[in-house]
Amino acid sequence: MKAPETEIQQAVDDPRLQLAIYTATRRLIDHRAGVVSDEVLPHYQDLRNEANAIKKHTIENLDYYLEQLESNVIAHGGNVVFCRTGQEAADFVLDLAKQRGVHMLVKSKSMTSEEIHFNERLEKHHLEAVETDLGEYILQLAHQRPYHIVAPALHLTRYDVADVFTKELGAENEVVIEKQTKFARGVLRQKFLQADIGVSGANFLIADSGAIVVVENEGNARLSTSAPKIHIAIAGIEKVIPRAQDLAVFLNLLGRSATGQPLTVYTSFLSGPRRATEIDGPDEFYLLLLDNGRTKLLEDPEKRQSLYCIRCGACLNHCPVYRKIGGHNYPWVYSGPIGAIITPQFHGVTEDTWLPFASSLCGACAEVCPVKIEIPKLLIKLREEVTEVQRRQGAGDLERFAFRLFAWIATHPKIYLLLASLGSLFFPIVPKIGPLKKWASQRSLPEPANQSFHQYWASRVAARRGSS
Numbered sequence: 001m002k003a004p005e006t007e008i009q010q011a012v013d014d015p016r017l018q019l020a021i022y023t024a025t026r027r028l029i030d031h032r033a034g035v036v037s038d039e040v041l042p043h044y045q046d047l048r049n050e051a052n053a054i055k056k057h058t059i060e061n062l063d064y065y066l067e068q069l070e071s072n073v074i075a076h077g078g079n080v081v082f083c084r085t086g087q088e089a090a091d092f093v094l095d096l097a098k099q100r101g102v103h104m105l106v107k108s109k110s111m112t113s114e115e116i117h118f119n120e121r122l123e124k125h126h127l128e129a130v131e132t133d134l135g136e137y138i139l140q141l142a143h144q145r146p147y148h149i150v151a152p153a154l155h156l157t158r159y160d161v162a163d164v165f166t167k168e169l170g171a172e173n174e175v176v177i178e179k180q181t182k183f184a185r186g187v188l189r190q191k192f193l194q195a196d197i198g199v200s201g202a203n204f205l206i207a208d209s210g211a212i213v214v215v216e217n218e219g220n221a222r223l224s225t226s227a228p229k230i231h232i233a234i235a236g237i238e239k240v241i242p243r244a245q246d247l248a249v250f251l252n253l254l255g256r257s258a259t260g261q262p263l264t265v266y267t268s269f270l271s272g273p274r275r276a277t278e279i280d281g282p283d284e285f286y287l288l289l290l291d292n293g294r295t296k297l298l299e300d301p302e303k304r305q306s307l308y309c310i311r312c313g314a315c316l317n318h319c320p321v322y323r324k325i326g327g328h329n330y331p332w333v334y335s336g337p338i339g340a341i342i343t344p345q346f347h348g349v350t351e352d353t354w355l356p357f358a359s360s361l362c363g364a365c366a367e368v369c370p371v372k373i374e375i376p377k378l379l380i381k382l383r384e385e386v387t388e389v390q391r392r393q394g395a396g397d398l399e400r401f402a403f404r405l406f407a408w409i410a411t412h413p414k415i416y417l418l419l420a421s422l423g424s425l426f427f428p429i430v431p432k433i434g435p436l437k438k439w440a441s442q443r444s445l446p447e448p449a450n451q452s453f454h455q456y457w458a459s460r461v462a463a464r465r466g467s468s
């Protein structure tokens with residue numbers, strides 16, 4: 001698929017949207033910078049190295065840790081279901097809901113469930129899934145997909161939210177954020193009380209204890225996982241980490257990288273259903289471990305590092321491309337630099353071939369990634385793969401010819417100098433030439449110099465000789 005040029009242009013030309021993206025990402029950048037500085041966290045780089053090493057080790061031994069996780073979840077009275085595809089995960093939930101006579105479930109924020117279009121699959125079978133994270137709830141009402149991994153409604157202003165609540169829920173047109181939040185809380189509280197199934201994602205799965213860990217700021221995940229009778233957690237297989245003590249490394253990094261918090265407000269450790277001596281918690285617990293293409297990524301020793309991602313969103317906030325084109329112009333739920341490397345790997349490099357090229361390769365993403373994924377390196381590798389496929393399909397011949405021609409000219413100085421001087425004469429009309437108009441409209445072209453470098457150098461040498 002080609003890049004959505006019209007939509008990208010609309011996003012770039014929309015001052016309200018540009019301000020919303022810039023303001024939100026700037027705030028996240030500043031907050032992060034405040035909690036990873038040398039003064040505040042002198043061992044920050046050590047933590048990153050450790051996180052990278054733990055992820056590398058886990059991904060290289062994924063089968064072992066998944067089996068360990070499975071047996072420990074079962075030991076706590078839970079159930080583990082391996083799902084090859086999103087459809088298998090949705091089918092499992094639909095069957096369970098049917099068996100238990102459930103018509104509505106509540107959900108806490110989960111990019112994994114977004115990835116498999118979980119809500120849409122359920123709704124086709126008249127099983128209502130209500131998002132309970134405020135941003136996700138607003139987007140569900142607005143029929144939009146997340147704009148950002150961590151801040152899903154980052155692009156909406158409080159005025160947009162007021163419009164959504166009025167249109168979809170008949171609320172007063174309220175623009176005070178606290179009042180909007182209070183209103184949404186009132187609506188959602190009823191949903192928590194009515195739902196018999198709560199669905200969550202998982203930030204980490206601890207193999208040696210069989211616990212799942214969910215981090216959040218709103219408390220809705222805690223309610224979703226404890227109020228309904230059944231808790232279903234859907235997580236990608238790459239979320240597993242070996243030991244409970246490894247968690248200290250990741251919790252130290254995740255909140256800081258995502259929102260600039262030393263720790264998120266709630267960190268829930270959930271291991272199986274409610275025990276006989278406990279008052280709260282579900283009667284049944286299911287962990288759905290999703291592959292959905294992840295094992296395909298394991299094949300390549302270099303590219304498999306994409307599975308280290310802890311979905312902090314820092315690479316999005318720091319990416320000049322994401323900050324300009326926004327989240328909805330990426331073809332999948334994962335946007336920004338992480339989206340640009342995992343989408344082609346999940347969907348194949350022949351789909352959305354433009355994506356690995358949607359980067360300036362400035363390296364900001366790799367600098368801030370808490371698990372040290374070499375995003376620019378992977379982008380270049382994916383570009384090579386796309387180019388190779390296109391070459392085999394006979395595409396890119398013109399570009400190859402142009403570069404060969406340039407190489408020939410550049411190695412023939414007389415011709416090069418002649419063309420360079422002609423080029424500087426014609427340079428001012430470049431923006432007016434038909435096919436180049438669009439290209440030139442996006443750029444500020446510099447004024448050509450009065451003399452070429454060769455002319456400048458020759459005059460400099462002559463002046464020196466004259467003065468000696």
Ligand code: SF4
Nearest residue numbers: 309310312313315369
């Ligand atoms: S690639 Fe790194 S920076 Fe980007 S979301 Fe994943 S963990 Fe965060």
